[in-house]
Amino acid sequence: MSGTLLHRAVIGFARLIYDPYLRRKYKYDFEKVDYSKGNFIALANHTTNLDSMILGISFKQHMYFVAGEQLFRMGFVSTLLRVFLNPIKRMKAKTEAKTAVNMLKALKAGHNICMFPEGSCTWNGETSNIIQSTAKLIKRAKVALITYRVEGGYPTMPRWGRTTRVGKMTGRKANIYEPEQLEQMSIEEIYSAICDDLYVNYKNMSDKYEYIGKAPAEYLETALFICPKCKGISTYTSKDDMFSCTCGVRLKYDSHCNLVDIDNNDFPFTTVLEWDNWQRQWIIDNLPSLKQDNDKIITSDEEQDLFTYTENETTSHILSGSMALYPDRLIFKDKKTKNELVIKLEDITDIAIITRTTLTFSCSDMHYEIKCKTPRSALKYLLFCINLSPMRYIV
Structure with a gap:
């Protein structure tokens, strides 16, 4: 049976609290996965800081989570995490073979593991690059792989946002790959399947639902830092639902996660995703001048x-x-x-x-x-x- 008695009891108690909380507070509607054929690795897209809680209530079986090492530098709180949850540590600024070894040990002991293979929450509502070594780990593990897709998390709790919003969140099983099936797949095929299963674009939800909250634009400058108009760096500030540049651009962040040019000055982007993709390319295009x-x-x-x-x-x-x-x-x-x-x-x-x-x-x-x-x-x-x-x- 997966997990120690203490860890299963703690997670079981937490589910009693967070299941109704996430349903009511964030309108989370989800499919509950019940896999009893053996132990497994669960992979999910990473959209919010509550993803471990979200996945914890979305699976019937107990799982150990892979967590960033910063959670292990919090003194007494870290001690409690170790005792009651025992997450698997990963150095976020360093690719660690040690993490993979510890995961394989846990799987060999019959436990289930859940991880977010992007390694970090999305900044713009689109699934980030999946860490390629994930597919190699899946191939070595020789256990079932369950992919799970959460949508609506980014509009509800954008990584850059100071506040949360209420709209709609969903969680659905994308696929179950049995060990025999994974044995027949190449590492490249496994990686491609993971990328396809976990891909999410927030527009699928934000176009259908409103996401209502206080000060929805605040701290957007932590994600968007180059102005498409004046090309200034870190020239924007946010207040309530407004996002403004020193050059005069004024944008409103609305309940469908769109950027509205309130002065009709032909601002080129209407979404954080479009803008973020542009600024990333702008850096690449301007490297020669930046290095002069x-x-x-x-x-x-x-x-x-x-x-x-x-x-x-x-x-x-x-x-x-x-x-x-x-x-x-x-x-x-x-x-x-x-x-x-x-x-x-x-x-x-x-x-x-x-x-x-x-x-x-x-x-x-x-x-x-x-x-x-x-x-x-x-x-x-x-x-x-x-x-x-x-x-x-x-x-």
Whole structure:
């Protein structure tokens, strides 16, 4: 039987609370999966910070979740998570073979595992790139694969948003692949099947349902950071349902997740998805000009807190002050001491984002984390960095 008695009891109790809560609060309508032929790996698209709860109530059988290592650096809370849930740790800014080994050990012991193979929540409502090593893991595991698709999560709780909205969410089993079927499939075929099964475009839900909430545009600047009109970087601010640039553009974020140009100034985009795709391509197209002067700042922010952390879950504060991105380096400057820390982009091996604004990266075995109290875009730093210098990343 899957899971220890304690872990199953905790999840069972949590389901009694979260099942009615998610149904009523977020209008979550779901298909419950009951797979009793053996243990399995469940894969789902990643749309909200509540996805573990959503998947937990959507399966009858107990599952262990793969979780980011930041959850293991929360002191007493982390101790409770280990004791009562025992998630499998994954270093988010570093691709870890250790995670795969621990997953395979859990499967060999007869447990079920659930993971989100994008590695991070979507920023724009479309399923992000699936981590390719997921298919290799599935092939090695020799257990059933269950794919599960959640829709309406992004319009309800966009990763960039300060608030949640109420509309409609659905959860449906996409496919069940038995071990015998997976044995006959190549790694490429498994990967293609996962990508097809988990693909979601939020417009399928937002066009049909309204998503009502307070201040729906607030913190949108953490996702959209280049203005299509003036090409300014981090020139937008948000307030209530308005998103405005210093160049004069004023947009309203409506209940169908559309961007409405209230002044009719021929703004080129009506969705976050269109805009985000454009800004990612803009960075690629403008790399030659961005790289022309290594002493010219591309973007910078004040009031940043820099930490280092280790794989044994200890965190140390390094400095508080400014962060500036140049074509070949990041420079952190302490506000009080004026001391500087220079990180060459070529030394960064892995980079990722935790939740909305926390940027984390690794230089070999040294791990860094940058936090802030204001809605600064971590996404802009990640997208610029991965195009300026080769590094592994999870958006």
